[in-house]
Amino acid sequence: MKLDIHLHGPEGKKKRVVELIPKGSEYEFTLDGQPVEAEAVQLSPHTISVLLGGQSFEIHVSRSADGKLKLQCGPHEYSAEVHDPRAWRGRKQGALEVEGRAEVPAPMPGKVIRLLVASGDSVAAGQGLLVVEAMKMQNEIRSPKSGKVVRLLAKEGQNVNAGDILAWVE
Amino acid sequence: MFKKILIANRGEIAVRILRACRELGIQTAAAFSEVDRASLHVRLADEAYPIGPAASRESYLRIDKLMDVAKKSGCDALHPGYGFLAENPALPRACADSGLTFIGPSAEAMEAMGSKTAGKQLARRVDVPTVPGTSDPIENPDEAQALARSMGYPILLKAIAGGGGKGMRVVPTDAEFASAWRDAGSEALNAFGDSRVFIEKYLVGPRHIEIQIFADAHGRCVSLGERECSIQRRHQKVVEEAPSPVVTPDLRRKMGDAAVRLARAGGYVNAGTVEFLVDADLNFYFLEVNTRLQVEHPVTEQVTGLDLVKLQIAIAAGHRLPFAWESITPRGHAMEVRLYAEDPDNNFFPSPGKIIERHAPTGPGIRLDEGVYEGWTVPMDYDPLLSKLIAWGNSREETISRLRRALDEYTITGIRTNVSLFRRILAEPEFLRAEIHTKWLDELLGRPRPPAVPPRPGTEEAALIAAALWHGANTLSSSSGDSSSSPSRWKMEGRRQQMDHMP
Numbered sequence: 001m002k003l004d005i006h007l008h009g010p011e012g013k014k015k016r017v018v019e020l021i022p023k024g025s026e027y028e029f030t031l032d033g034q035p036v037e038a039e040a041v042q043l044s045p046h047t048i049s050v051l052l053g054g055q056s057f058e059i060h061v062s063r064s065a066d067g068k069l070k071l072q073c074g075p076h077e078y079s080a081e082v083h084d085p086r087a088w089r090g091r092k093q094g095a096l097e098v099e100g101r102a103e104v105p106a107p108m109p110g111k112v113i114r115l116l117v118a119s120g121d122s123v124a125a126g127q128g129l130l131v132v133e134a135m136k137m138q139n140e141i142r143s144p145k146s147g148k149v150v151r152l153l154a155k156e157g158q159n160v161n162a163g164d165i166l167a168w169v170e
Numbered sequence: 171m172f173k174k175i176l177i178a179n180r181g182e183i184a185v186r187i188l189r190a191c192r193e194l195g196i197q198t199a200a201a202f203s204e205v206d207r208a209s210l211h212v213r214l215a216d217e218a219y220p221i222g223p224a225a226s227r228e229s230y231l232r233i234d235k236l237m238d239v240a241k242k243s244g245c246d247a248l249h250p251g252y253g254f255l256a257e258n259p260a261l262p263r264a265c266a267d268s269g270l271t272f273i274g275p276s277a278e279a280m281e282a283m284g285s286k287t288a289g290k291q292l293a294r295r296v297d298v299p300t301v302p303g304t305s306d307p308i309e310n311p312d313e314a315q316a317l318a319r320s321m322g323y324p325i326l327l328k329a330i331a332g333g334g335g336k337g338m339r340v341v342p343t344d345a346e347f348a349s350a351w352r353d354a355g356s357e358a359l360n361a362f363g364d365s366r367v368f369i370e371k372y373l374v375g376p377r378h379i380e381i382q383i384f385a386d387a388h389g390r391c392v393s394l395g396e397r398e399c400s401i402q403r404r405h406q407k408v409v410e411e412a413p414s415p416v417v418t419p420d421l422r423r424k425m426g427d428a429a430v431r432l433a434r435a436g437g438y439v440n441a442g443t444v445e446f447l448v449d450a451d452l453n454f455y456f457l458e459v460n461t462r463l464q465v466e467h468p469v470t471e472q473v474t475g476l477d478l479v480k481l482q483i484a485i486a487a488g489h490r491l492p493f494a495w496e497s498i499t500p501r502g503h504a505m506e507v508r509l510y511a512e513d514p515d516n517n518f519f520p521s522p523g524k525i526i527e528r529h530a531p532t533g534p535g536i537r538l539d540e541g542v543y544e545g546w547t548v549p550m551d552y553d554p555l556l557s558k559l560i561a562w563g564n565s566r567e568e569t570i571s572r573l574r575r576a577l578d579e580y581t582i583t584g585i586r587t588n589v590s591l592f593r594r595i596l597a598e599p600e601f602l603r604a605e606i607h608t609k610w611l612d613e614l615l616g617r618p619r620p621p622a623v624p625p626r627p628g629t630e631e632a633a634l635i636a637a638a639l640w641h642g643a644n645t646l647s648s649s650s651g652d653s654s655s656s657p658s659r660w661k662m663e664g665r666r667q668q669m670d671h672m673p
Contacts, residue, residue, distance in 0.1 A: 076622075
């Protein structure tokens, strides 16, 4: 199985090709076509131990809300989009980015307790847009950019889920 | 001794109290809200009873429901933990009416010391120095603002019934007063059922050092020494240690004497904490009394060898304190970090959700007090404290390296935690030199982050291999349609690959 992996981590963004070659009950790996001395064992559904040239790594894998894989290795974190060019089932993933317009999502589930701006207001980057209460803490949701609030979708008293779009700033 | 104790709390502190009861051979009854049915305190208790919906005002803050549970289950005592009703005098009163022993101070002592204004008045009476401010709650916002102006900014708004930074706001300028007033009031109402706040002059750069006191019902009152809790994020303690690196034996004795004087004047019985602010010249100012067990009590336990919850229970049962206070000297050094379900990369937003995997650190000098487990969903309805990780060592340096080591071992996936915050704090030279104050962490977080330590060579490749392996396993498991018939899928994939290679 040959996979294209778009990796985003502490060393930046890059695309690498990983190939898994079955050898008995185990696998051999190539990276960008070069064989690597690696052995990997899945310890539990979300934990993989990798021995790479004798160096021991433990990677925690989970799927994040945007469909990418989240890989945690100690304090370091990577996100990966994995494409199998030969898979017959197409996968369309990844966040939609709108040029010039920033969507402001709820960072956690909670309740909108106060709106600080109105639709049509001009706002500065970092300015509070509204207040969401979760876990007994009131959290101000700030504008990601300077511009104009073109839509304010949240209402006072409304319960929101993580990822719900609260406002558009253009 | 008591036969059965009702634990009127949830989370890690409910678990902590359950463990003490179990060791003492006392039966336990847990109370839980609808979202806490699967919580660890329910699983560990001998008995457990529902007390209503998720909202704490309809469950954990309902004294009538707790009394019903106590009656139904035949409890003879109640432990309130911290937070919720722990500092509400109505709870000890209701307990007395129901013939239950409240494990904590009397309602009168709570009123005399627990409210910040009453505590201040008492402190002034017994010559314990205090921070300038109002001693009464202020109800009228205009009057409050006028007072704030006359006192000079910055000022601090604090909930009368508060604790843990809830209902507390620093107001740097007059322009921010109105919104801070509203937020502090509504947060206080939600957390404690009491929206009243008072105003205090805000000291610049002080340390937070508190004295753990214990008093029995036979007239003995002792200090168990200090804890330093200067590492706070927006007034919420996140790292605590004992002993304080700046407290000398002489200062320890002076602060201990002041705390004991206050406790005696208030007729205090059971565990309490007297909080002080300490300035650069080691002058101390009384801040408030917490008439309950503190979140950070484990650091005192680690350096004194005492079990404070068992002591609380023994004192409530009428036992005498078994030691003279002179005999308590701290042994070694202990430090606690509070692990929260919150995202340090996203302004510390709460991050409730399901814990997919969890690996807890163990080994020499490590203690973990927690109320979570793998597979449990952290509810969004309560304080996001997951665990308290405590390290003990012979010196502050050894304690810090143990804590770092334990943080490296601690993994929790599925939710965000503030572990990276502690990695950063524990690497800061100022922290290592103990040059800290209550605003130190907020200032640190305002500075640009130091360049991250790069991953060691091979990490990226290991991550790629893990991603490929995991992708393979999960893609295959979904296409095979049956995710429970595990490892042979690898063989199936192997066969498919081999077939692919056939001409």
